[in-house]
Amino acid sequence: MTQPHRPVGPGDHVFLVDGSSFIFRAYYQSIRQDQKYNYRSDRLPIGAVRLFSTKLLQFVREGAAGIKPTHLAMIFDKTENSFRRDLYPAYKSQRKDPPDDLVPQFPLMRATVRAFGMIPIEQGRYEADDLIATYARQARERGADVLIISADKDLMQLIEPGVAMYDPASGEAGAKGSRGERKIGFAEVVEYFGVGPDKVIDIQALAGDSTDNVPGAPGIGVKTAAELINAYGDLETLLARAAEIKQPKRREALTAPENVERIRVSKQLVTLVRDVAVETPLDDLVLPNLDGKELAAFFKAMELTTITRRVGEICGLDVSAIEPDPRFVGPAGWQGREGEAALAREQEAAAATPAPSPATPSVAPGA
Structure with missing residues (x-):
């Protein structure tokens, strides 16, 4: 699918989704749910992918906070070794490794974004927040309104007329620890930080x-x-x-x-960087036209029955006639954090390991 292109201008609504925080939110919400929905038949973890995909479909189809986007970006942290580590090596150094059953889902999140016909936005040396700050500035300079979808307090420095944040509902309504959706503007920042x-x-x-x-x-x-x-x-x-x-x-x-x-x-x-030389132009972040066959094939490979059926209803497709995407079926779906196939890694490791030398028979003294 070719990514659409349409210049951002007055009257447009640019959604900038903090994808990295969304991955973790989806994961921790998934582990509080019935575990039978969190694994594929071969035990590939897919719980976070399931909730991530459901929310992304909602953003594309319905928008958020009563707003329908014209442009939508899912933005990730490419690496934890941003330029901030050069300034202060201890920055984020105390963070624990992600849970084992989340690691294979990182590349699948990016595959999900591509299946929706979007570009996963990430860039070396910069954090997702810097890219969000840059796109927000660019959109405002064009006269568009911006909605940053995140609960990250670090992004509150970006709020101004025409730029707001939206924190989606978290957890099951009424359950312990759940939180309703909220829109974050000037007043909410003052309430949290005591300043504008x-x-x-x-x-x-x-x-x-x-x-x-x-x-x-x-x-x-x-x-x-x-x-x-x-x-x-x-x-x-x-x-x-x-x-x-x-x-x-x-x-x-x-x-x-x-x-x-x-x-x-x-x-x-x-301080967030607002002038990153972004690799993907703002105008390329157009709300995609869903390719139902590609989406359904991906979700079938993930064995996500409910959202596959939903895509069929939206796109008027008989999803029973669509085959699972072979790129994610079986061992191909098991990938490391950076997207490398686990099976390929194992084969490469085996090929690089020297074969053991034949044992030399021991000879008794005087024999």
């Missing part, structure tokens, strides 16, 4: 982030950071006048040279 979106970077530079191993200033949390930024106006003014602070601990946290360096590094880490 234009000061979110200053708050995060001071408070740090244990999840991403961003150091921040010792002893300064989000609430204290908001008090300080609201009192002094911005981070640079605060640091210039930190010696005036009456509370000794706060004054030390903001004047000690090593702490000031931590704060400045933290600001670099949390």
Whole structure:
């Protein structure tokens, strides 16, 4: 399927989906459900793929938050070794490896996006958030509205007139730990950070982030950071006048040279890049026209019966006449995190292992 192309302009609605966070959300939601839906007949894990696919179909067909997109991008982290690791090697270094049954689903998520007729967006050296920030800026410069689909607080710095966030419902309605959908705008950012979106970077530079191993200033949390930024106006003014602070601990946290360096590094880490030289042009992120046969073939290979039937209904197809996509049937569906076939890896490893030398019979002394 050829990716459509249509210039973004006034009146358009650009959806930017944080695909990496969506993968993990789909996975953790799937493991709380009946496990019989989470594995193919050969035990290939597909639970996250199932929920990811269902949500993507909803975005394409119905949109979100009462808005139907004209352009839609699913954006992933290509690697954890972004340029931020060069600035601060400990950045995100404490994160655990993904669960074993999620690893083979990473390439399948990207295959899902391609089956929908879309381009999986990812780029070396940059995180998904940087690509989202860049596309959001480009779309606003063209006069389009932007909806960022994510619950990631780091993206709140991007909210402005014409740019909002949407956090889809999480979990089964009414179940413990479930959360209803919510749209995030200026008021929600102030409620979370105590400041508007234009000061979110200053708050995060001071408070740090244990999840991403961003150091921040010792002893300064989000609430204290908001008090300080609201009192002094911005981070640079605060640091210039930190010696005036009456509370000794706060004054030390903001004047000690090593702490000031931590704060400045933290600001670099949390500031999203808005001018990435993106490899896929904004205009190529057009909402796709679904190819029902390709989608149904992929979902059949995944043994996802319900969504296969749904695609048939939407596209007016007899899905019983469509064969599963052979690229994902059997061992071909088992791939490593980077998309390499597990079977090929095993064969290559076996070929590279020297054959054992024949055992030399032992000879008894004096024989």
